[in-house]
Amino acid sequence: MINWFHHSRSSFPRQEFSSSKKANSVGFIGLGQMGFKMAQNLYNKADSSLIIYDINKSATQDFISMNKTSATDATLKSIDIAESPVDIVRRASVVITMLPSSAHVEEVYLGKDGLVHGADKESLLIDSSTIHQSVSKEVAHKLTGKGATMVDAPVSGGTVGAEAATLTFMVGASSESDFHRAKPILSHMGKNIVHCGTVGTGQIAKMCNNMLLAISMIGVSEAMNLGIQLGMDPKLLASILNTSSGRCWSSDTYNPCPGVMPNVPSSRDYEGGFGNTLMAKDLRLAVSAASDARVTILLGAVAQQLYNQLANTAEYAKKDFSSIYKWLIKSGGK
Amino acid sequence: MINWFHHSRSSFPRQEFSSSKKANSVGFIGLGQMGFKMAQNLYNKADSSLIIYDINKSATQDFISMNKTSATDATLKSIDIAESPVDIVRRASVVITMLPSSAHVEEVYLGKDGLVHGADKESLLIDSSTIHQSVSKEVAHKLTGKGATMVDAPVSGGTVGAEAATLTFMVGASSESDFHRAKPILSHMGKNIVHCGTVGTGQIAKMCNNMLLAISMIGVSEAMNLGIQLGMDPKLLASILNTSSGRCWSSDTYNPCPGVMPNVPSSRDYEGGFGNTLMAKDLRLAVSAASDARVTILLGAVAQQLYNQLANTAEYAKKDFSSIYKWLIKSGGK
Amino acid sequence: MINWFHHSRSSFPRQEFSSSKKANSVGFIGLGQMGFKMAQNLYNKADSSLIIYDINKSATQDFISMNKTSATDATLKSIDIAESPVDIVRRASVVITMLPSSAHVEEVYLGKDGLVHGADKESLLIDSSTIHQSVSKEVAHKLTGKGATMVDAPVSGGTVGAEAATLTFMVGASSESDFHRAKPILSHMGKNIVHCGTVGTGQIAKMCNNMLLAISMIGVSEAMNLGIQLGMDPKLLASILNTSSGRCWSSDTYNPCPGVMPNVPSSRDYEGGFGNTLMAKDLRLAVSAASDARVTILLGAVAQQLYNQLANTAEYAKKDFSSIYKWLIKSGGK
Amino acid sequence: MINWFHHSRSSFPRQEFSSSKKANSVGFIGLGQMGFKMAQNLYNKADSSLIIYDINKSATQDFISMNKTSATDATLKSIDIAESPVDIVRRASVVITMLPSSAHVEEVYLGKDGLVHGADKESLLIDSSTIHQSVSKEVAHKLTGKGATMVDAPVSGGTVGAEAATLTFMVGASSESDFHRAKPILSHMGKNIVHCGTVGTGQIAKMCNNMLLAISMIGVSEAMNLGIQLGMDPKLLASILNTSSGRCWSSDTYNPCPGVMPNVPSSRDYEGGFGNTLMAKDLRLAVSAASDARVTILLGAVAQQLYNQLANTAEYAKKDFSSIYKWLIKSGGK
CATH class of the missing domain: 3.40.50.720 (NAD(P)-binding Rossmann-like Domain)
Structure with missing residues (x-):
């Protein structure tokens, strides 16, 4: 040997x-x-x-x-x-x-x-x-x-x-x-x-989970951004979402709004974590599989475009996927 | 008197x-x-x-x-x-x-x-x-x-x-x-x-939560539909999502796929619960408030259109908002 | 008097x-x-x-x-x-x-x-x-x-x-x-x-036209951007679209890609013309009227969000609405 | 032989x-x-x-x-x-x-x-x-x-x-x-x-044109549907769009609203023409190419999902792509 x-x-x-x-x-x-x-x-x-x-x-x-x-x-x-x-x-x-x-x-x-x-x-x-x-x-x-x-x-x-x-x-x-x-x-x-x-379902499960994850993350980002711009305190808003029907992993475990949670990428300028490039890749697989499977995924398709954008932007390519929060605010010039 | x-x-x-x-x-x-x-x-x-x-x-x-x-x-x-x-x-x-x-x-x-x-x-x-x-x-x-x-x-x-x-x-x-x-x-x-x-934040918190809820519910519906059409078992897929980063209230407490959970609207043909008409109304408030607040909510806006559609369809108007799952499948003629 | x-x-x-x-x-x-x-x-x-x-x-x-x-x-x-x-x-x-x-x-x-x-x-x-x-x-x-x-x-x-x-x-x-x-x-x-x-149709006609205009303009911007990034000459691509089924006012009269046409806003850094703020306002009226009329306008709703974004960005607020072309490229960091 | x-x-x-x-x-x-x-x-x-x-x-x-x-x-x-x-x-x-x-x-x-x-x-x-x-x-x-x-x-x-x-x-x-x-x-x-x-640009030009065509067709369908539901006469609305900035091939040559033009698919229940299946295929190529080219196409991606839906619906699969107008109305249950 x-x-x-x-x-x-x-x-x-x-x-x-x-x-x-x-x-x-x-x-x-x-x-x-x-x-x-x-x-x-x-x-x-x-x-x-x-x-x-x-x-x-x-x-x-x-x-x-x-x-x-x-x-x-x-x-x-x-x-x-x-x-x-x-x-x-x-x-x-x-x-x-x-x-x-x-x-x-x-x-x-x-x-x-x-x-x-x-x-x-x-x-x-x-x-x-x-x-x-x-x-x-x-x-x-x-x-x-x-x-x-x-x-x-x-x-x-x-x-x-x-x-x-x-x-x-x-x-x-x-x-x-x-x-x-x-x-x-x-x-x-x-x-x-x-x-x-059976064989292939590992891929399917991962793809479905990550598509849902991307959608939830964008959803949390939109909801947090909207509430904060209308005057709410970020931590208070997050705590309300986390005890209400909007609760999700992206809000209660991985909140994308800086300062809401310690020890998550949003609190260290989105370093580490799960990169935008990988999320863009998974969403692309989902959009392709959905076409094959004759399934319509409107939010999934919009999410793919947004993460494709981030993956192709020098500033965001290597950041964690929760940086969509920052991008949503910044691409509005604020 | x-x-x-x-x-x-x-x-x-x-x-x-x-x-x-x-x-x-x-x-x-x-x-x-x-x-x-x-x-x-x-x-x-x-x-x-x-x-x-x-x-x-x-x-x-x-x-x-x-x-x-x-x-x-x-x-x-x-x-x-x-x-x-x-x-x-x-x-x-x-x-x-x-x-x-x-x-x-x-x-x-x-x-x-x-x-x-x-x-x-x-x-x-x-x-x-x-x-x-x-x-x-x-x-x-x-x-x-x-x-x-x-x-x-x-x-x-x-x-x-x-x-x-x-x-x-x-x-x-x-x-x-x-x-x-x-x-x-x-x-x-x-x-x-x-x-x-302060005054007004009750409305803001509810609106943000419900917008996130609508987005999550559509996300869960797309993910479940995609996985099932590709051959996964609905309960198994839900259990995987619920222990993964896709976890959310719409997947673990109110799953929209019939048969996955007992005692939720999806298991009684979407009767009862929170109606599509009310969800459409809340999303409309969110889209309007977002325009005022100069906030971009792409997924929120698409969600509003989808729930507006359901609220205006005789078959869905009075159903629970998780019926978006059924609509996504049916509007595809399946 | x-x-x-x-x-x-x-x-x-x-x-x-x-x-x-x-x-x-x-x-x-x-x-x-x-x-x-x-x-x-x-x-x-x-x-x-x-x-x-x-x-x-x-x-x-x-x-x-x-x-x-x-x-x-x-x-x-x-x-x-x-x-x-x-x-x-x-x-x-x-x-x-x-x-x-x-x-x-x-x-x-x-x-x-x-x-x-x-x-x-x-x-x-x-x-x-x-x-x-x-x-x-x-x-x-x-x-x-x-x-x-x-x-x-x-x-x-x-x-x-x-x-x-x-x-x-x-x-x-x-x-x-x-x-x-x-x-x-x-x-x-x-x-x-x-x-x-009858009374009110002036508003309706204008709103419908401008919603279609916004959608076409974004469509032309996406198509031109895609073709150019894949290696096509802008003027040649525009001339092909203009003699094909993609032809529209936004491509043949008001092309958003700089250098394709003289004497349009895109050739003077999007100065003058019809401002993003006004387009955002018209799209907001359309989204609101569509909710009232029980009509689903998916592309219209996405267009509203994009123009809302531009209207709220200092760099774009006063530019012509064809500047969506520039924004699409720039928000991608290119 | x-x-x-x-x-x-x-x-x-x-x-x-x-x-x-x-x-x-x-x-x-x-x-x-x-x-x-x-x-x-x-x-x-x-x-x-x-x-x-x-x-x-x-x-x-x-x-x-x-x-x-x-x-x-x-x-x-x-x-x-x-x-x-x-x-x-x-x-x-x-x-x-x-x-x-x-x-x-x-x-x-x-x-x-x-x-x-x-x-x-x-x-x-x-x-x-x-x-x-x-x-x-x-x-x-x-x-x-x-x-x-x-x-x-x-x-x-x-x-x-x-x-x-x-x-x-x-x-x-x-x-x-x-x-x-x-x-x-x-x-x-x-x-x-x-x-x-150069080699490949034939494909690119066709793909860009057809993506723009799909977006325009959905745009015309949304605009016509909105105007008509609000009370406008279809022919009059079409004639206004066709002399205004909303003018496009889909409105002036191939109008999707039945009765507006003779000799187009919309006036023969969407028989003949360019089928939804082919449009769905072209849009899928466009979405894939856009990911490769690092280009964001939000309206293109939504259009792909809609035509994917039509292509996978028995009632629409073989119809002309202008049948999106009928689908938009019907999927709303009207």
Whole structure:
């Protein structure tokens, strides 16, 4: 087994890997902002060796460097860099992917060196990317055609949750047993592991939640702004909304009006949190899925335009999505 | 003047009313669907005589009839029908008004026989109508010019809350002492009595809450409809939203999707609850106030159009406002 | 008859005015930006004496000063300042009003010294204000109750049209004869005098046109912006739209994209033209009338919010309404 | 391979085709509702032999059957069915494609038997499909890599224009010479051949125009509905809009209100014309392209939702897009 601090990959021909070695390895593809932290928790908590892959070579090297000193028992828990997605699935029975878009998922799973070419009955593939639900379904369909098990498991909780291993995973799994096979692995990286239904429903649940979240957040921003401009005290208004029928997570847990709550992005100039760019992406998936599903989402469509605007404005692109409050006021020149 | 069980009004010349009698009487103007039930609770619970008025004579007669048999101590707690608003304010130190629109409030307070012509330092005027916040402020300004105390105290809780005396009153009062003078009277008719700030803020708080409520309800409807059309189980989707950042009163307490929750309007074909007509009215006030306040409310404006549509559709006009869920599906012909 | 350069008003007691003198006088109330120029054209072109009124005394004085030197035949065409609206209608058989809002029209027509108190069978009242159509109807109803003839005749064409006497008047008149009585007078101030139907339809036609205009202008701005960002040449794109089914006045006569057409506001940094504040006002009337009429106007409502935003932004408040193009780009931070 | 009146494809080995034979043949791929009629005009008017292809075999057979009797000079103008897209491009120097979606275009151009595998310096490829502009650019990029010339040339004018050869072609061509090479061929099928700029601009121009068209049509529908509900005569209102600043193609050439104009879809229960399904598709392309281009299109996004709704409603799916007028009224239950 290749271990990054002992020898190079090439000294271990593929055939050498026994089924048991494969069973004891977990693959992780996609070491971006989220994936890096998730893979770290997996490495720290799971009893498995880790095989990692990223088209960005420096990401995998950084991961190796980061863990060099902390490694205590190299024989049990090594970290290895794979040559390609298919290389990983041949050497690890469980593979987790965390990729930025539908196109990347298609490439990693179905492309020339994609997972589909090495997956078999032993394989469990967990895609935690947030992508178009129809792509999740299509990819899963092709992988299960090879006998593999596949679940979609997009996350919420952001980089903070990824680091603290408190993510929520919304899991689409064809059966209870598929779900229970994935759950212990996801538990190393998250706190709430929710079974949403069959394959693809993880994506659907996340998309529906985030669309509702965006609408609520804009709604709270409009209501707070209106009340304040008419003379109400922000904290008093928020407390009234929070004990009335307007109550929602965006008002009582993540209020977008600066000064109403401590320790939320609105009280630190909208730094950190869930960025406008990511919200714009999720809303775009929702608008596209709604067209496919023949569903009309008027508020969702307006919300998409507003977050698209924020995502494309230098001042707001990297801010938390509650900065829509600031934008609503500022774009009015006040 | 009619005192239904003892004598006619004419036997009580105005000057005869001592300050103590006036202090022991409460006036109530506007015996509509809400006002009738509120006045009943007031009569049942308060130690005061009641003087009532409504331009619709049969409403006051019905109230008298309703209470004939239940009256036990006529000397202490009589019910009297006043000739006009000004007649009431001359005979009762506290007057509550519950009227359908800004125009009615202007007429009852500032019209020919309006309260302004009889109000004095002793008078406490409580307007529980839901009207334009600028009218609340203007009326209060004129009444306080006469030395009277005025508060706006619109309600939420609907006819069910009016009957059960569990209404929430959102009170705009210029001072803590004004608020505390009104509170015990309102407590006979409601459960939560919230001080929202100075005069007019009761209206503002209610309007902001209801606008946010409408936006959330449409948001939940769009999200539930999208998820269900894409294949998710309604109850499962609702439970996910309710433990995620999309959580809101419209999803966890009043879910608009039939079958998700028992005992809410969506599970009885949207009967009862808070009607589309009333929601349309509140949204119209919000859009108008936002124009005045120079505030942009894009989702609020779209919500107003949708509820205006429902309020003007025979099938939906009298249904609960969560019926937007049904309308979204049906207007798509499904 | 009072003539401003000979003697003061007080030397002419009211009873002195013969019917023929009254018939030869035209009253004008409201000498604002539009009214001043309109009254000037009326004075220049009509064979009538003019009696003017404005609550702003300096406006009437300025009008007098402006015309002092140009007066050539004082006996035939004098200018007089009235004491009140009712004073005008007693001395002039035709009265034109050009006022900023529904409230002003109600005051001038129905208030304490309002026109209604002096109007009679001889009176023709022409209201060129842009106001709520229901107010037009209500005021006309009260005036015709006094035997007077009343028409609503809001204008389009802006201050440029007012100065050049090229305004379009949209006239609501109960009968063809009412319309033909008003037409020659309006012809002194405008070029197109259109009979839109019964009283109130002038307001309705203008409101419908301007709502459509706002929607088209935003539509052209979105389409031009989208095409240009995707790489198209602005002039070429405009020429394609203008010969295709997207063609509209906002694209072929008043294109909002700088450089596409000469001599339109977009080519002079949106100076002049029809201001965002006025468009916001007209859209507000439309949204309000649509609620009354039980009509859903989704695009109209979104347009109102956008123009409300522009009207309330210092940078845009006084710009032409085609500046929505600039705002759409700039609010995106580009 | 079938040459329906002379010989089978197999009698003509590929190498046999001289450059002059190839130069004298035109290929046409996609014989759907539009393509069938376009190919017919091409066959009727051009001096070229035609080679056709469609995955639906009956479409090509129908085309052959249709033209059997009318053929007069078989040697000059034969019709041949190709085996695949690549088969066509090897035998015809000009190939026109008319396909339903981006995915189909990718398959026909870049798929296993796609045009890219046979295209060379001699090839002129004209794609008249309405697809995502980025796909147009990507496909053209790959084809020009083989030395071929490619232009995008989406059409407007519908099946009526396709039949009458009066279509408008919006052409994206990298150079004037590319454009002039395509123009004479397109002239057999259309009347207006517009050069919109470089490759992809044909799609962009069409998309921008149709988005503006949708917005205008909804705007006209809202304005007409509002005016009529407030009491105006439909024809009179239309005539006022058409001579005012609200004037647009949707009001003066294609008015959506029944009875206002003869010979438009609104006067025959919205039969014929440009269907809601096609408009929904174009708007979806626009919303997607706007997200890519970082452009905010609020009215465009609302328009997309409305047409998505109509396209998914049995009653409206096949109606002309001006039926939004009827839907606006009916969804309000009137």
